[in-house]
Amino acid sequence: MKIEFHGAGQEVGRSCIEIDDTYLLDSGIKVGEIVEYPDNIARREDQTVQFPAKIDFKKIKAVFLSHAHLDHSGALPLFDHFGLNCPVFCTAETRAITEILLKDALKIQSFKRQHTVYNEYDIEKVESMMKLMQIHTKGKVDNVEFELYDAGHIPGSSCIFLDIDGKTLLYTGDINTTDTQLLHKIDELPHADIMICESTYGNRDHTPREETENKFLDKVQEVLDRDGRVLIAAFAVGRAQEIILLLNKREFNVPIYLDGMAKEVTNRFLEDPHSVKDPQALLAAVDKVNYVEGRERKKIIQQKGIFVTTSGMVTGGPIMQYLKFAHDDPKSAIILTGYQAEDTNGRMLKEQGRCVVDKKMETVKCEVSFFDFSAHAGRQGLIDLINKVDPSILILNHGDPEAVKSLAEVFKERKVYTPKTGDMIKV
Ligand SMILES: [Zn+2]
Numbered sequence: 001m002k003i004e005f006h007g008a009g010q011e012v013g014r015s016c017i018e019i020d021d022t023y024l025l026d027s028g029i030k031v032g033e034i035v036e037y038p039d040n041i042a043r044r045e046d047q048t049v050q051f052p053a054k055i056d057f058k059k060i061k062a063v064f065l066s067h068a069h070l071d072h073s074g075a076l077p078l079f080d081h082f083g084l085n086c087p088v089f090c091t092a093e094t095r096a097i098t099e100i101l102l103k104d105a106l107k108i109q110s111f112k113r114q115h116t117v118y119n120e121y122d123i124e125k126v127e128s129m130m131k132l133m134q135i136h137t138k139g140k141v142d143n144v145e146f147e148l149y150d151a152g153h154i155p156g157s158s159c160i161f162l163d164i165d166g167k168t169l170l171y172t173g174d175i176n177t178t179d180t181q182l183l184h185k186i187d188e189l190p191h192a193d194i195m196i197c198e199s200t201y202g203n204r205d206h207t208p209r210e211e212t213e214n215k216f217l218d219k220v221q222e223v224l225d226r227d228g229r230v231l232i233a234a235f236a237v238g239r240a241q242e243i244i245l246l247l248n249k250r251e252f253n254v255p256i257y258l259d260g261m262a263k264e265v266t267n268r269f270l271e272d273p274h275s276v277k278d279p280q281a282l283l284a285a286v287d288k289v290n291y292v293e294g295r296e297r298k299k300i301i302q303q304k305g306i307f308v309t310t311s312g313m314v315t316g317g318p319i320m321q322y323l324k325f326a327h328d329d330p331k332s333a334i335i336l337t338g339y340q341a342e343d344t345n346g347r348m349l350k351e352q353g354r355c356v357v358d359k360k361m362e363t364v365k366c367e368v369s370f371f372d373f374s375a376h377a378g379r380q381g382l383i384d385l386i387n388k389v390d391p392s393i394l395i396l397n398h399g400d401p402e403a404v405k406s407l408a409e410v411f412k413e414r415k416v417y418t419p420k421t422g423d424m425i426k427v
């Protein structure tokens with residue numbers, strides 16, 4: 001079997017793995033100031049695409065999409081544009097959320113006047129290629145039998161199990177090995193000969209979830225008690241819903257607001273009760289929340305309240321407007337609830353207490369607070385999972401070099417690979 005890593009090799013972003021020149025596992029991009037595609041496509045300064053890429057799209061007979069996040073799905077319209085024409089297998093929830101995210105990404109790129117390498121038509125074409133699969137239902141394409149397992153990462157996320165001519169391969173995509181408010185943890189996974197496992201937190205463990213949850217709720221109360229406003233920066237998919245579920249565990253005597261793309265995504269989860277662990281709890285939480293229309297922001301931010309909004313890394317979205325009003329108020333707080341990538345406002349806030357507000361770099365006077373509500377397995381969770389799957393060949397991807405190397409150390413008795421982007425492995 002030939003396994004080529006077009007992305008996510010000792011990095012997080014642009015996950016895209018090609019098997020035997022015939023199948024793709026994920027087709028993602030690396031989101032940043034300049035979007036990076038698999039195989040370093042489109043890295044030229046003017047954003048034009050250099051082709052041919054290493055992938056011969058005409059030969060690809062199926063894509064298996066683990067979940068909707070753009071670092072796994074974002075390159076699909078580009079690949080379509082350059083000739084990909086085959087089924088894209090994924091869950092119904094993945095299709096629905098991918099559609100929302102791809103359209104939003106195109107909007108942002110057009111807004112920033114970045115040269116977009118695909119258009120709305122390509123997104124529609126991608127949707128039409130998507131073939132819906134249920135978790136735990138077997139499928140067959142060409143000479144591959146496959147099955148999806150619940151990955152516990154975001155609604156619709158799956159691990160992909162392939163049987164190619166009797167050789168089995170398990171690709172984890174992104175996984176969470178602990179229960180959250182929104183989702184059950186990852187399924188029990190089957191044994192596989194080859195396992196390609198994510199390693200985002202390969203070198204560190206998370207604080208126990210309950211402890212993080214309680215400290216977060218205490219912090220919200222503390223800010224309200226001193227008459228401050230609470231801004232909560234949350235990713236639209238998963239995190240925002242996790243936060244409103246959590247807020248609903250306590251009684252806060254102020255309005256709770258939900259803003260940004262999180263509203264649309266929340267509505268989608270409500271439409272499909274199977275997508276979340278406890279649909280009734282989500283419904284109850286949504287009932288206590290006010291959806292914000294753009295024109296209301298200026299007014300509601302003048303009063304005490306809890307504002308849950310995108311973007312999660314404070315790099316655009318309604319949070320920027322709220323921040324304009326709250327950044328110089330020492331009683332108020334901005335709470336970051338997840339990973340903050342390099343060169344984002346969120347990272348600057350977390351590390352230096354400053355960020356760009358209204359086009360100017362400002363040292364903020366409000367409190368900045370961070371809670372690790374990660375949707376990824378911690379180091380110990382990954383180790384336990386790999387031991388259970390017990391592969392004869394372990395391949396670690398989707399992690400910074402330190403994370404990947406540290407996890408590989410644990411399994412040095414096994415055959416373990418830590419490919420870089422561009423590498424090919426023959427097994
Ligand atoms: Zn993900």
Ligand SMILES: [Zn+2]
Nearest residue numbers: 069071072174
């Ligand atoms: Zn990912």
